[in-house]
Amino acid sequence: MFELDVRSRKPIYEQLVEKLKQLIINDVLKEDEKLPSVRELAQQLTINPNTIQKAYRELESQGYIYSLKGKGSFVHPSGKVNNEEELKKVREELKKLFAEAIYLGVSSEEIAALLREVEGGQEND
Amino acid sequence: MFELDVRSRKPIYEQLVEKLKQLIINDVLKEDEKLPSVRELAQQLTINPNTIQKAYRELESQGYIYSLKGKGSFVHPSGKVNNEEELKKVREELKKLFAEAIYLGVSSEEIAALLREVEGGQEND
DNA sequence: CTACTGTATTAGGAGTGATAATACAGTTAA
DNA sequence: TTAACTGTATTATCACTCCTAATACAGTAG
Numbered sequence: 001m002f003e004l005d006v007r008s009r010k011p012i013y014e015q016l017v018e019k020l021k022q023l024i025i026n027d028v029l030k031e032d033e034k035l036p037s038v039r040e041l042a043q044q045l046t047i048n049p050n051t052i053q054k055a056y057r058e059l060e061s062q063g064y065i066y067s068l069k070g071k072g073s074f075v076h077p078s079g080k081v082n083n084e085e086e087l088k089k090v091r092e093e094l095k096k097l098f099a100e101a102i103y104l105g106v107s108s109e110e111i112a113a114l115l116r117e118v119e120g121g122q123e124n125d
Numbered sequence: 126m127f128e129l130d131v132r133s134r135k136p137i138y139e140q141l142v143e144k145l146k147q148l149i150i151n152d153v154l155k156e157d158e159k160l161p162s163v164r165e166l167a168q169q170l171t172i173n174p175n176t177i178q179k180a181y182r183e184l185e186s187q188g189y190i191y192s193l194k195g196k197g198s199f200v201h202p203s204g205k206v207n208n209e210e211e212l213k214k215v216r217e218e219l220k221k222l223f224a225e226a227i228y229l230g231v232s233s234e235e236i237a238a239l240l241r242e243v244e245g246g247q248e249n250d
Numbered sequence: 251c252t253a254c255t256g257t258a259t260t261a262g263g264a265g266t267g268a269t270a271a272t273a274c275a276g277t278t279a280a
Numbered sequence: 281t282t283a284a285c286t287g288t289a290t291t292a293t294c295a296c297t298c299c300t301a302a303t304a305c306a307g308t309a310g
Binding site for chain 4: 252269
């Protein structure tokens, strides 16, 4: 499915969250698609099931997946997330990153171009 | 100068880096202005000098300040940073955050509006 | 019932964050 | 030169987090 950098300074569960987020956002994992079970993914990646669970719990709290006891974990449909707390965080992050980028010399035109680039590759309902 | 949240899950030195970055970006700390010395700031904030140094080292590696042995640490002039590694990181972060925001339901129009908002409050050379 | 799912808890080892105490090196002013 | 600043480096110690390991419980499906 993907690789993890065990010797990285970043925690494994955070790397997992990021990678799965990318797969969900880029529609590799479709709406309501079943994710690998905690134990199955743990075996595939040769890491502990608890670490997987921690990543899934984080993804659920951020609104990217939902979990049903006894059934599995599934991709949360885009747009129907409605996680006001996460939205607030993302807006704050955007503003902070904009100020940072501009300070470092990235023009607002280039930033807008990056946005259009990402926008093109998305297509949401 | 500012406050830190010791009982936060975020490391103190990272909080320091963020706060100082904000002060520099928002021009509260002017170009080439001298920052408090490692020991002085440590005393003011009641934290260990080594923690301050770690934050300063990080800020220097990111291009926000420069340090001169025996003299002090100073604000690196905006635009003259020229830290290609940091620029690359920031561009990657922007793209990742754009995809994330759009997935969560933030329209690209709103993102562009946030950019203009930040852009207005900056004014760089 | 059996074999899957998610979820929770406890325990232990490894690594990081923060503190403390020094030490060394370069600058500046008396 | 000396004294008092600066940044920088090292070592040791403690607490906390990350990760693993081993269970256990609860809900679902055949």
